[in-house]
Amino acid sequence: MAAVKGLVAFMSLLLLLGLGLLGYGMVQKSDEMRQPEGSGLAAFGPAGLDEPAGTRITHMVSDGRGRVLLGLTGGGRPDRVAVIDAADGRRLGTLTVGGAGAAPQ
Template identity: 40%
Template sequence: MRAIKGLVLFLGVLLLAGLGVLGYGLYSKAPGKGTPSAALGRAAAAPVAEFGQLAVPIPAGSRVEQMMVAGERVVLRMTGGGPERIVVLDPNSGKVAGGFVLTPEPAVR
C-alpha cells in the first residue's frame, strides 16, 4: 500500500512538472512578448526619406473609402465617380506603385 501511495505522489509531481514546462513553452512562444521600448527602438532605427507632397489621381466624385498599410505599401480603396478602384502607393519613393479598377463581370445566362 505504501508503494502505491508513493507511485501516486510521484506521478502527481511529474504531472505538475509537465504542466509547468508546457505553460512556460506557451508563454515563451506567445506573440507580443518583449518590451515595447525594444520594438520602438527597432522602428525608430529605420530611416524614412521625405518625398514631399504626392498627388494621387482619382476620378471626379470619388472618395477614399478605406486606407491600410500592407507591408511597405499604402493601399487606398476608392468608391464613387465610376468603378471602384484600388490604388497602391509606395511611401518610400512617393509614387503610385500601381492600381486596380474593379469592374463587374457580365451576367452569365
C-alpha cells in the first residue's frame, strides 16, 4: 500500500511540474509575440490612386498578406481591381475586367 501512495505522490508531483512548465512556456511565447511600442505599419499619409474623376470604390478587401484589393468602377473606364501595398500605399498593379488591354494603368 505504501508503494501505491508513493507512486500517486510522484505522479502528482510530475503533473504539477508539467503544468508549471506549460504555464512558463505560454508566458514566454506571449512575450515574444508582443510587439514593441511604436512598431507596426508606418503611416504613409494620403495616397492617390491616379484614377479619373467619377471613379468609385465599390469594395475593399485585405488579402491578409499586406495588400489591399480595391474594386473600382466608373470614370469612363471598365471595372477594375487595384492592388495596393498596405505598408506604403503604392499601387502594385491593376486587374481590368473585360480584357488585358482594355484600360491602361
